[in-house]
Amino acid sequence: MQPLLLSKSRLNTYCQCPEKFRLTYVEKIIPDKTPIPLIEGSALHHIVENCLVYGKKVPDLAAEVSREFWQNHHWQKTAYPDEFAFQKAQENILQEATDFVEKIGELKTHEMETYFEHPLVHPVSGEVDESIVLRGYADIIDTDPNGMTRVIDIKTTARTPNTEQANRAMELTVYAYLVACTFGFHIELPVSLLYLVRAKQAKVVWLHSERRMPDFLKLHESIVSISHAIRQGLFWKNQGMHCTWCVHQDICFAGCMAA
Numbered sequence: 001m002q003p004l005l006l007s008k009s010r011l012n013t014y015c016q017c018p019e020k021f022r023l024t025y026v027e028k029i030i031p032d033k034t035p036i037p038l039i040e041g042s043a044l045h046h047i048v049e050n051c052l053v054y055g056k057k058v059p060d061l062a063a064e065v066s067r068e069f070w071q072n073h074h075w076q077k078t079a080y081p082d083e084f085a086f087q088k089a090q091e092n093i094l095q096e097a098t099d100f101v102e103k104i105g106e107l108k109t110h111e112m113e114t115y116f117e118h119p120l121v122h123p124v125s126g127e128v129d130e131s132i133v134l135r136g137y138a139d140i141i142d143t144d145p146n147g148m149t150r151v152i153d154i155k156t157t158a159r160t161p162n163t164e165q166a167n168r169a170m171e172l173t174v175y176a177y178l179v180a181c182t183f184g185f186h187i188e189l190p191v192s193l194l195y196l197v198r199a200k201q202a203k204v205v206w207l208h209s210e211r212r213m214p215d216f217l218k219l220h221e222s223i224v225s226i227s228h229a230i231r232q233g234l235f236w237k238n239q240g241m242h243c244t245w246c247v248h249q250d251i252c253f254a255g256c257m258a259a
């Protein structure tokens with residue numbers, strides 16, 4: 001049996017809507033045109049992350065990584081109406097990213113996009129389940145103000161986030177769990193969400209939390225349940241507000257009407 005590959009995106013997608021998981025990861029349906037919020041969020045993410053980690057060493061890094069990012073995209077494969085709008089977006093995003101980097105200030109960063117991969121391990125018994133592999137890229141690893149190694153996940157959003165978000169975010173637990181797979185589940189790992197709020201008054205919001213044994217046990221239990229459901233082919237449409245941002249809404253609702 002092929003191992004089931006899971007990541008924070010796959011787990012979050014399944015929890016939000018199992019049908020979206022099926023369309024994205026089982027059927028591997030890729031939208032014809034990348035939605036604008038998705039491409040702009042990725043561009044901002046890419047520029048800010050690079051500047052925070054390598055900005056001190058490389059002059060004009062923001063402009064360089066911006067060029068590198070956009071040259072991998074063609075405007076006709078995006079939802080921009082024309083090439084002019086596509087070019088304009090590049091200028092705006094570069095400016096926004098530069099402003100965010102300035103607002104964030106200096107961090108003691110070590111690495112960006114650090115790759116982790118590990119078979120599922122029970123945090124107490126140490127039992128390894130080779131049929132499930134958890135993997136992911138941590139956005140940034142730094143030393144926090146208390147001198148502790150910390151994992152940072154960067155988010156772009158249009159609204160100020162809920163202050164409880166860092167305590168609840170499954171993605172932070174996934175990264176901490178993957179670090180614990182190497183260093184032992186006795187660790188208490190600081191984790192932070194760094195929100196780039198793209199509002200009229202752009203701002204940076206930090207939300208801090210930590211992850212420890214009870215979080216690792218809950219995550220292990222959730223992953224086992226989700227894996228069973230995926231293997232049994234349990235995919236249902238969980239309709240809600242999130243459908244507004246779903247790249248599969250056309251085929252999903254067309255299917256509903258046909259049925």
Ligand code: SF4
Binds near residue numbers: 243246
């Ligand atoms: S449109 Fe809504 S119900 Fe359909 S796949 Fe996307 S999130 Fe799920």
